Amino acid sequence: MTVSFHLCQPGGGASCGACCGLYNFRDHTRVALTEQLAMQTERLHRVPWEASAWQEAARELIAARRAAPMFPAVRVCPLLGFLDKDRKQVGCLGHPLVTGGTDLRDCGVYRASVCETFTCPSFGWLTDAQARLVQVACADWYLYGLVITDVEFVRGCLRLIEWELGGPAKPEVLVERPEVLAAVRKLFALKETAPRRDAKATVFGRFSRDTEGEPVPRTVDYVKLGTRAAPEDDVVLCLGYTPQDSTELMAARELVRSHVKGVARLLAG
Numbered sequence: 001m002t003v004s005f006h007l008c009q010p011g012g013g014a015s016c017g018a019c020c021g022l023y024n025f026r027d028h029t030r031v032a033l034t035e036q037l038a039m040q041t042e043r044l045h046r047v048p049w050e051a052s053a054w055q056e057a058a059r060e061l062i063a064a065r066r067a068a069p070m071f072p073a074v075r076v077c078p079l080l081g082f083l084d085k086d087r088k089q090v091g092c093l094g095h096p097l098v099t100g101g102t103d104l105r106d107c108g109v110y111r112a113s114v115c116e117t118f119t120c121p122s123f124g125w126l127t128d129a130q131a132r133l134v135q136v137a138c139a140d141w142y143l144y145g146l147v148i149t150d151v152e153f154v155r156g157c158l159r160l161i162e163w164e165l166g167g168p169a170k171p172e173v174l175v176e177r178p179e180v181l182a183a184v185r186k187l188f189a190l191k192e193t194a195p196r197r198d199a200k201a202t203v204f205g206r207f208s209r210d211t212e213g214e215p216v217p218r219t220v221d222y223v224k225l226g227t228r229a230a231p232e233d234d235v236v237l238c239l240g241y242t243p244q245d246s247t248e249l250m251a252a253r254e255l256v257r258s259h260v261k262g263v264a265r266l267l268a269g
């Protein structure tokens, strides 16, 4: 394991519920997910800490879901909610630290033992410094989960910054200066803010859906678009772009490039 601190609830405003299925909806905007989490939190707050009551509430919440999961093979847990009244921290409402000792995670979509021990690939693939950069740059529950779980995106952004600089851009250096960190946040926040993405496309970042409902990695069809690969394309894919022609691809690349240049300019200054 490369990362030595816990990625799920690292503090400082960052928290994650991605592996509990948080983003597994076609509409996974901040507004839509806030509404979903608020509903689950409100419902479960009214339920006594007893397994049978939680099982019933979990069934109800699944039935009342605003939409079907985008990837049917990936489970979406109704026990995910906001841990604080200000709705700034996402987490498991059935965790014993939340319930005062009763472990209610068996009432969710996995066994409690799975929830307790699961670590996503980011634990193994991100370095400590990369994970710290994401934590500090994306200090909010919505953006943090989107970025910390996308190793290709984080690495791709750092690689582009290095190319632009013509030298190393160590993550531990990027967090040192507030103005640089703000520019890195803008770059990472493209996960949320990037315009003109196809809202109807069944994609989540770099993944589309196979016939079994499983996420599968996708690529740019350069032959169809009549163009060649460029260094920005990994990040373009991770942002969820599905360019239909070379003009759309160029526009997406330019968006990424301008944000990378923004970071590099400040670093070099």
Ligand code: SF4
Pocket (backbone or CB within 6 Å): 007, 008, 009, 016, 017, 018, 019, 020, 118, 119, 120, 121, 122, 145, 148, 149
């Ligand atoms: S997706 Fe990874 S970082 Fe997020 S809650 Fe799950 S294990 Fe933790």
Ligand code: SF4
Pocket (backbone or CB within 6 Å): 019, 020, 077, 078, 079, 080, 081, 091, 092, 093, 094, 095, 104, 105, 106, 107, 108, 109, 110, 115
């Ligand atoms: S019960 Fe497990 S899957 Fe459900 S919210 Fe809690 S940790 Fe996530």
